[in-house]
Amino acid sequence: MEEKFEPKIAAFVCNWCTYTGADLAGTSRLKQEANARLIRVPCTGRIDPVFIIKAFENGADGVLISGCHPGDCHYNAGNFHARRRWILFKNLLDFIGIDSSRLYFSWVSASEGKKWVDIVDGVIDAVRAKGPFKQYKKMNKEIEIPVAAEEGVSVK
Numbered sequence: 001m002e003e004k005f006e007p008k009i010a011a012f013v014c015n016w017c018t019y020t021g022a023d024l025a026g027t028s029r030l031k032q033e034a035n036a037r038l039i040r041v042p043c044t045g046r047i048d049p050v051f052i053i054k055a056f057e058n059g060a061d062g063v064l065i066s067g068c069h070p071g072d073c074h075y076n077a078g079n080f081h082a083r084r085r086w087i088l089f090k091n092l093l094d095f096i097g098i099d100s101s102r103l104y105f106s107w108v109s110a111s112e113g114k115k116w117v118d119i120v121d122g123v124i125d126a127v128r129a130k131g132p133f134k135q136y137k138k139m140n141k142e143i144e145i146p147v148a149a150e151e152g153v154s155v156k
């Protein structure tokens with residue numbers, strides 16, 4: 001019997017809005033699927049694009065970034081900087097061969113527990129429909145540099 005594919009979602013969330021919204025969903029006992037792993041950051045402006053590449057490299061099938069609504073960032077403009085960065089970065093993902101449709105963005109405030117649940121469940125369903133993300137591992141294999149020891153050269 002074939003096992004049902006359960007996607008792994010890395011969710012980078014800002015401490016002040018989305019994390020608190022996700023916490024509200026939990027304390028309100030709203031049901032949600034358990035496929036998302038939350039990584040709490042101070043602000044979406046703090047998320048380095050390398051974090052996303054690393055998430056895919058380490059087995060994520062999808063990545064979700066969520067923070068305060070525009071105008072609500074606790075560091076004034078962190079989410080505006082993040083939004084500009086992600087628009088450029090999304091195009092770059094396609095350029096380097098990673099399916100950018102596996103990267104999702106949302107704004108969720110501290111009072112939007114239900115919205116958080118709907119977004120996470122929606123992302124999980126969408127990624128489940130896409131299937132496992134294997135491109136990164138395949139790309140890594142293609143550029144693998146042979147280790148000297150495997151080539152018959154002694155390494156001291």
Ligand code: FES
Nearest residue numbers: 014043067068074
């Ligand atoms: Fe939430 Fe900046 S503090 S996005």
